[in-house]
Amino acid sequence: MKPEIIKISQIPIDQSVVCILGSDKLPERLNLSKSEKEFVRKQLGAKEEYIYINSYSKCIYLIRLKEGISHYKIREELRKTSYKLRKLIKANNHSELVITSDNAYKGAIEDFTEGLLLSIYSFKKYKTKAEEGDNKNFPSKLLLHGDIDDSEINWLVELTDAAYFTRDLINEPVNHLNATALAAEIKKIGDSAGFEVEVLTKGKIEALKMGGLLAVNKGSVDPPVFCILDWHPANCLNSKPFVLVGKGVVYDTGGLNIKTGDYMAGMNGDMAGAAIVTGVLHTAAKTGIPLHIIALIPSTDNRPGGNAYTQGDILTMYNKMTVEVGNTDAEGRLILADAISYASKYNPELIIDIATLTGSAAMTFGNKAIALMSNADRKYIKLLEECGNDVYERIAELPSWDEYGELLKSDVADLKNVGGREAGAIIAGKFLEHFAEFPLIHLDIAGTELLKKDDFYRLKNGPGSGLRLLSTFFKRIAADYKEKN
Structure with missing residues (x-):
């Protein structure tokens, strides 16, 4: 306790x-x-x-x-x-x-x-x-x-409360927390903190034609969900919302490209991005950050059962682009892509996605940095870097040169979901960029989140990497808005 x-x-x-x-x-x-x-x-x-x-x-x-x-x-x-x-x-x-x-x-x-x-x-x-x-x-x-301000004590209380329930969600096994159960927990958190939560069930997801989320879900006996979290205070300072997107894969077997050896261990934590953006909304609402912030959470498990999607399948995504499946274990980017496309309906100032996405990010930066790719205004990258230093959830930027996008070309569809062994983290980020009509910051937390042992207070089995970074980021943005106005 x-x-x-x-x-x-x-x-x-x-x-x-x-x-x-x-x-x-x-x-x-x-x-x-x-x-x-x-x-x-x-x-x-x-x-x-x-x-x-x-x-x-x-x-x-x-x-x-x-x-x-x-x-x-x-x-x-x-x-x-x-x-x-x-x-x-x-x-x-x-x-x-x-x-x-x-x-x-x-x-x-x-x-x-x-x-x-x-x-x-x-x-x-x-x-x-x-x-x-x-x-x-x-x-x-x-x-x-x-000499401690009451507001700083409140921030400490609410941020650490968010860290605790974020870690609880990440640690829950999938037999107790499937996608539907995750949505129910998010709804409880929203009701308690004071932000709105809408849960789209499978029928609505089918009506929206979210081909990425529906494809990944085909091997599961449990239906997918798509959660929309909305913190819109009366005194909000931004006219265009900030939209967060959190990966909600409640268990990743790899699908038909099944994970081997011990690579499947801990994959109940592959929904860390979903838990983290929920924690950010909680912190914003409970501390009264005067910004309109929306979080989108596509959620399912990725299993090889039933009518599971396969290599060679061609998917039609929410934005009507077609994707050739090159690997069913590259499922996170498929569900994130639908959510990033959906974010466009809000005419956002900025989209930030956060996900345990690629082993490549972990191989590149280990557990020392969150991999970042972006086409957004540099002021946001600079602020993230400052906030990352403050809370020691540091970012390290990867290039997003056009040449990397060449590796995603498909002979039979608009693009593939993988591009080979090299530059895996960059390729994943370039894939997501195709679905963003507005400025995007992509955060890959595979290295900092999927820990095998404690990294001091960042505990193994799901420290909630990125929660403190993004919460502080929005706190600073709100302060900057107030200063300018």
Whole structure:
């Protein structure tokens, strides 16, 4: 369970404390004894990352901020330290824990708290037996002491709430979360947060002739859905909406081009894009971001059963283009293409799609960067880069030269859905570009989302990569609109 976050004005004398230090000076309010001060000074001199003091009635965790590196890296190192401290904090079984700072940058308390909250998430919904360490708990309350705006606390609460349910959705197995069940969960989240959700079922999808989504669904016994999420506040600052598109493949077997070995493991998380855009809409609605934001989620599983689509099939997409299927395991781009085409009806300012799309993106950037391709105004790329540094969900841009599009040419249709082994992530992005009538930013999170082990607070099995990036991106856009007006 996620701890409650509470702002306090004074630190109780017997309360356990995390204190973030911006210098080697020790704050008197920690009430350290002479021997404790000597110990701390010695540890600071040794450049220890953190210092732990057990004073019997309470515990004190001191963190000295790094120096000599970029500010955004200082922030990230602090989040990483929270991950490193998580086991010690749990072992001490605090019911409450104060987080404060001294001579640190404004926002340090929030950064540590965010890192800790993301580090202690777990998915144990289906566990029936207690495990070692279950008799110890993380704090049920985090007490924040310092110069913190109420709006920033609200942002922290809502963004981490979104991170928790996003991770929950990603971790759910497909036998509990098929496309229909995913739509129901999204509807619940919308009702709670205050944004509209419309769910198009198979009959409506057929009427719209979304050939990509319908083809991928042909091997499944469960019907597809197409979810439309709409946050349209009365005070919105933009005349044209921003449209997000999230890939909602609730399980990807690869279809008839079936995944082999362990490549199918974790494919219940292939709907991470869908969960992430839902989290962004939640954060926007709950924090009152004054922007009109729409999210489109095409959802199905990709299976080899029944009348599954095959290599060589020719599909007619929503925008009436024809596509030759070269590989049934390149299904994500087919359902995204229909959604990107559908986005045109809103006359959007910008379309952003996010998906665990290609192994090529993971091979290119590993888990260090989100692959980006775009034909949008460079101001949006620059802002994404800044936001990516701030939250350390960094982007790395791939070229979108016309020559790459040549590899998608088909002898029998307008284009193919694959273009060979080389430049796979770029080819996928070029494919999607054919379906965008408005500026498009394509984010491939395969490397940063499908993790085999923890990357500090970005936990394995679905960290929700891109949620914090896009939420911060829209927060910044709204601030820019206000400044100009």
